[in-house]
Amino acid sequence: MTATAPDAGLAEQFERTIARDQRVEPRDWMPEKFRATVIRQIAQHAHSEIIGIQPEGNWITRAPSLRRKAILLAKVQDEAGHGLYLYSACETLGADRTDLTERLITGRQKYSSIFNYPALTFADVGVIGWLVDGAAVCNQVPLCRSSYGPYARAMIRICKEESFHQRQGYELLMTMMSGTAGQRAMVQDAVDRWWWPVLMMFGPPDRESANTAQSMAWKIKRHTNDELRQRFVDMTVPQAEALGVTLPDPDLRWNPQRGAHDFGEVDWDEMKQVVAGNGPCNAERIAQRKAAHDGGAWVREAAAAHAAKKAGRERTVHQ
Ligand code: BYC
Numbered sequence: 001m002t003a004t005a006p007d008a009g010l011a012e013q014f015e016r017t018i019a020r021d022q023r024v025e026p027r028d029w030m031p032e033k034f035r036a037t038v039i040r041q042i043a044q045h046a047h048s049e050i051i052g053i054q055p056e057g058n059w060i061t062r063a064p065s066l067r068r069k070a071i072l073l074a075k076v077q078d079e080a081g082h083g084l085y086l087y088s089a090c091e092t093l094g095a096d097r098t099d100l101t102e103r104l105i106t107g108r109q110k111y112s113s114i115f116n117y118p119a120l121t122f123a124d125v126g127v128i129g130w131l132v133d134g135a136a137v138c139n140q141v142p143l144c145r146s147s148y149g150p151y152a153r154a155m156i157r158i159c160k161e162e163s164f165h166q167r168q169g170y171e172l173l174m175t176m177m178s179g180t181a182g183q184r185a186m187v188q189d190a191v192d193r194w195w196w197p198v199l200m201m202f203g204p205p206d207r208e209s210a211n212t213a214q215s216m217a218w219k220i221k222r223h224t225n226d227e228l229r230q231r232f233v234d235m236t237v238p239q240a241e242a243l244g245v246t247l248p249d250p251d252l253r254w255n256p257q258r259g260a261h262d263f264g265e266v267d268w269d270e271m272k273q274v275v276a277g278n279g280p281c282n283a284e285r286i287a288q289r290k291a292a293h294d295g296g297a298w299v300r301e302a303a304a305a306h307a308a309k310k311a312g313r314e315r316t317v318h319q
Pocket of ligand 1: 044046048052079110111112136139200202204210215221225275
């Protein structure tokens with residue numbers, strides 16, 4: 001692995017790489033704080049993808065047609081894949097996969113607040129695709145230019161898939177909006193419940209964001225939380241109009257001076273509560289993840305035993 005005590009040359013080379021907008025690669029020397037910050041962000045991102053399977057996964061058996069079931073199954077499989085690329089990207093920094101999972105299920109590492117809200121109706125599946133994946137695309141496209149190479153490269157494929165997810169959600173909602181009055185009401189109800197939690201996905205306001213300044217200086221993050229939240233609101237308003245739904249914010253309006261939408265204040269206390277573990281589904285999400293991890297122990301043991309046996313046989317052949 002890389003040295004911990006830099007000679008001046010290594011530190012300068014790192015600074016030059018960042019200044020020239022080049023990528024830091026796993027074998028390059030990097031400050032320990034840079035390594036820890038990237039591990040923190042990628043691990044939380046990976047955990048979010050894996051926990052994010054649960055709200056929608058619950059709907060696979062109840063999707064209203066074979067077509068909707070196949071689409072949802074494919075989407076959920078994509079999210080599992082994203083988790084795997086991201087855990088692998090973390091391993092390139094020396095993080096241990098078992099340790100990361102332990103940190104998630106013991107609550108020592110965070111995952112996105114959004115997945116602690118329940119998906120109550122099938123309209124929620126559409127709204128998750130449109131708004132949650134839409135927010136993910138908005139937040140993650142700039143991460144394709146993140147300064148840590150394996151993260152930036154993983155984000156390229158993830159963003160392509162997230163953008164497909166966003167479109168499938170929007171298409172589902174378009175179909176429901178051209179259905180019965182009851183279906184239209186279900187969509188509006190789902191939008192009303194998800195809108196504010198989605199705005200929380202971008203993180204705390206810049207004035208309270210502990211990590212943004214350093215992460216921007218290192219080009220791990222390319223925009224602040226508030227910049228991306230604003231970009232998302234501006235992008236979503238015309239989509240809501242085309243869909244025929246109302247975004248539940250009386251303060252939402254176009255501001256010609258700023259050339260952007262003004263919008264109401266997110267309930268930051270609610271976000272803090274959800275991040276602290278007190279959201280509507282936190283306990284259930286972690287319990288389900290832990291049960292899946294414990295239930296999979298025999299598979300990990302069998303794979304390790306098989307690998308050891310195979311290595312033993314290869315040693316005998318080579319003696
Ligand atoms: N929920 O200093 P800040 C997906 C934490 S996956 C919970 O601004 P930073 C999808 C933050 O980690 C969506 N915690 O932090 C999956 C920090 O805690 P620590 C996930 C949050 O890192 C399946 C503290 O609050 N996307 O889209 O500069 C299906 C202070 O925040 C949240 C990513 O992970 C939150 N909402 O900025 C469908 C994207 N917000 O570690 C869709 C990559 C903040 O100091 N990550 N915290 O204890 C990022 O872009 C950044 O990490 C964030 C936060 C913008 C999220």
